[in-house]
Amino acid sequence: MQSANVNRLTPYLFLAPAVLVMAVALLYPIGYMIYASFLDWNPSQRIGEADFVGLRNYINLLSDAAFRESFFVTVKFAAVVVTLEMVLGVGLAMLLDRNIRGMSMLRTLFILPMMIAPIVVGLMWRYMYHPSVGIFNRTLESLGLDPIPWLSDGDWAFASVVIADVWQWTPFIFILSLAALQSLPQSAMEASRIDGATGWQQIIYIKLPLMMPVLIVTLLLRLIDAFKVLEVILVLTNGGPGLSTEILSLRISRTASEFRELGEAAAMSNYLLILLVILTFAMFAYYKAIEQRAARLRKAAEESL
Amino acid sequence: MAVGPIAMMLMTSLKLNVDIMSDSSSLLFMPTLRNYETALCDFLWYEAPHIDYCDKTFGRALVNSLIIALVSTVLTLVIGCMAAYALVRFRFMGRDTVSLSTLAMRMVPPAVLLVPVFGIWTFQFQIDGTRAGIILVYVAMNLPFVIWILQSFIVQVPIQLEEAARMDGAGPFQVFFLVVLPLIKPGLAAAAIFTFRVAWNEFLLANALSDRNSRTVPVTIVNSITEFDIDWGVIMATGMLLAIPPIIFTFVASRQIITGMTAGAVKG
Numbered sequence: 342m343q344s345a346n347v348n349r350l351t352p353y354l355f356l357a358p359a360v361l362v363m364a365v366a367l368l369y370p371i372g373y374m375i376y377a378s379f380l381d382w383n384p385s386q387r388i389g390e391a392d393f394v395g396l397r398n399y400i401n402l403l404s405d406a407a408f409r410e411s412f413f414v415t416v417k418f419a420a421v422v423v424t425l426e427m428v429l430g431v432g433l434a435m436l437l438d439r440n441i442r443g444m445s446m447l448r449t450l451f452i453l454p455m456m457i458a459p460i461v462v463g464l465m466w467r468y469m470y471h472p473s474v475g476i477f478n479r480t481l482e483s484l485g486l487d488p489i490p491w492l493s494d495g496d497w498a499f500a501s502v503v504i505a506d507v508w509q510w511t512p513f514i515f516i517l518s519l520a521a522l523q524s525l526p527q528s529a530m531e532a533s534r535i536d537g538a539t540g541w542q543q544i545i546y547i548k549l550p551l552m553m554p555v556l557i558v559t560l561l562l563r564l565i566d567a568f569k570v571l572e573v574i575l576v577l578t579n580g581g582p583g584l585s586t587e588i589l590s591l592r593i594s595r596t597a598s599e600f601r602e603l604g605e606a607a608a609m610s611n612y613l614l615i616l617l618v619i620l621t622f623a624m625f626a627y628y629k630a631i632e633q634r635a636a637r638l639r640k641a642a643e644e645s646l
Numbered sequence: 647m648a649v650g651p652i653a654m655m656l657m658t659s660l661k662l663n664v665d666i667m668s669d670s671s672s673l674l675f676m677p678t679l680r681n682y683e684t685a686l687c688d689f690l691w692y693e694a695p696h697i698d699y700c701d702k703t704f705g706r707a708l709v710n711s712l713i714i715a716l717v718s719t720v721l722t723l724v725i726g727c728m729a730a731y732a733l734v735r736f737r738f739m740g741r742d743t744v745s746l747s748t749l750a751m752r753m754v755p756p757a758v759l760l761v762p763v764f765g766i767w768t769f770q771f772q773i774d775g776t777r778a779g780i781i782l783v784y785v786a787m788n789l790p791f792v793i794w795i796l797q798s799f800i801v802q803v804p805i806q807l808e809e810a811a812r813m814d815g816a817g818p819f820q821v822f823f824l825v826v827l828p829l830i831k832p833g834l835a836a837a838a839i840f841t842f843r844v845a846w847n848e849f850l851l852a853n854a855l856s857d858r859n860s861r862t863v864p865v866t867i868v869n870s871i872t873e874f875d876i877d878w879g880v881i882m883a884t885g886m887l888l889a890i891p892p893i894i895f896t897f898v899a900s901r902q903i904i905t906g907m908t909a910g911a912v913k914g
Contacts, residue, residue, distance in 0.1 A: 351818040352736035359729035359789055366786030367751065370762035377761060387769050449900040450649055456892040457652070458847035460864040461885040465655040468878060476654065508651065513907070520908040569755040572849050576871060590757035594850060603761050610758040617753045
């Protein structure tokens with residue numbers, strides 16, 4: 342009787358620590374943030390002393406040109422970076438999907454940029470972009486060309502940040518799509534080869550459609566992460582020059598620590614969160630739709646047999 | 647391509663500032679460990695001739711980083727493992743629920759946690775500025791992902807093995823620790839590396855929650871970057887020291903890392 346009780350309780354005992362930690366340190370803070378976004382609150386006050394201001398933070402933000410600029414920069418950054426990385430990563434995977442000697446070594450080297458700290462990534466790119474001692478300007482100089490203001494001109498700074506991120510995260514897409522490519526059914530490849538499909542036709546009509554589910558998930562994961570990039574940009578440009586590279590994460594942290602407007606920072610966090618939720622749900626719905634279509638096609642094919 | 651910038655950093659960290667600034671070729675120089683000696687001066691067992699004043703900030707930060715990363719990795723693994731096992735074996739929630747909530751948690755950028763965590767830690771729990779406070783956030787941040795990864799490994803453990811153990815009189819805890827855990831070692835390795843990486847590399851929350859004595863390495867690095875006059879040699883040496891543990895993990899366990907990375911996306 343007693344052992345039955347223990348058995349019934351076990352799952353809850355096993356789950357309890359995880360639930361407790363996540364409730365205290367993850368869910369509670371998020372709820373707290375939603376509440377704080379309705380307050381006029383600075384870091385020296387306790388939250389109880391802050392004034393309730395309703396939707397004022399949200400409305401102020403909408404009319405704040407700097408916030409709109411940084412929202413736009415964030416979306417632009419995520420879109421550019423993810424597009425470039427998808428094209429490069431999937432392209433590389435297609436190129437390298439054959440039995441090359443040293444492939445596992447190559448993959449190991451490819452993961453390195455993702456594993457080391459974003460702070461360090463920022464550091465080394467900042468050194469390479471350095472106007473006088475950095476390798477890029479040195480090379481340009483030795484070729485007799487004009488140096489480029491990598492981090493001190495708005496457009497170049499944005500490009501520099503994008504390059505650093507592409508360097509760091511293309512391998513992620515590469516590794517996931519390589520895994521997807523290698524798990525494709527060999528029979529489909531062979532059949533198409535027998536039917537006389539060229540390499541390009543194989544890629545466009547067979548490989549890409551079959552890889553689609555994985556590619557969508559990869560895209561989604563990368564997109565979410567692109568909105569979280571902060572450290573690399575912080576070290577490289579700290580958002581400048583002007584607001585040209587000030588993504589939302591950076592603006593939130595500056596609003597909280599420099600301008601000491603915790604309520605506004607919380608409202609900004611909420612906007613970012615809402616954007617991410619919408620994106621994720623859109624992608625998820627699309628993914629389900631594709632899955633259902635595939636299932637329908639499969640069923641139709643089976644019935645026609 | 648992937649290693650170029652890393653090699654560049656390694657080279658710079660071995661150069662004297664004179665060599666970094668000089669116009670001559672960047673490949674020919676006399677390697678020196680001076681920058682590392684400057685960074686690690688309080689661990690040196692000998693007197694380095696070029697150091698007049700030892701700045702202990704980095705040494706202290708390194709100790710903090712190690713403690714925080716290791717403790718939070720161990721805690722996350724233990725707690726996550728138990729939760730994953732409960733979810734798989736006793737199935738009160740479907741796998742879909744867990745995947746979905748993992749995805750939802752993954753969406754939350756650390757910057758979003760910044761304000762509330764700072765407020766709660768300072769005013770309610772009063773654990774700001776302590777290592778325990780930082781560890782608590784890291785454990786919570788990593789748990790969803792760890793549970794998700796471990797689930798996909800636990801599902802593959804045949805239930806018959808557990809039943810056999812139970813027949814032989816093992817209790818639920820014995821089954822878990824003596825039968826299941828040894829079988830999912832590769833999953834544990836992958837999860838451990840990912841957790842360690844996050845805890846070791848994270849900057850934003852550590853910056854908000856730490857004080858002088860609990861600062862981690864990323865925080866000290868950012869603090870020492872000023873607009874002008876960066877001591878590139880020393881800062882590259884500290885960056886290299888921060889990068890070394892993840893690089894070692896990558897070479898030792900690249901297969902587990904790739905499994906961990908692909909498990910989520912490819913298996914769904």
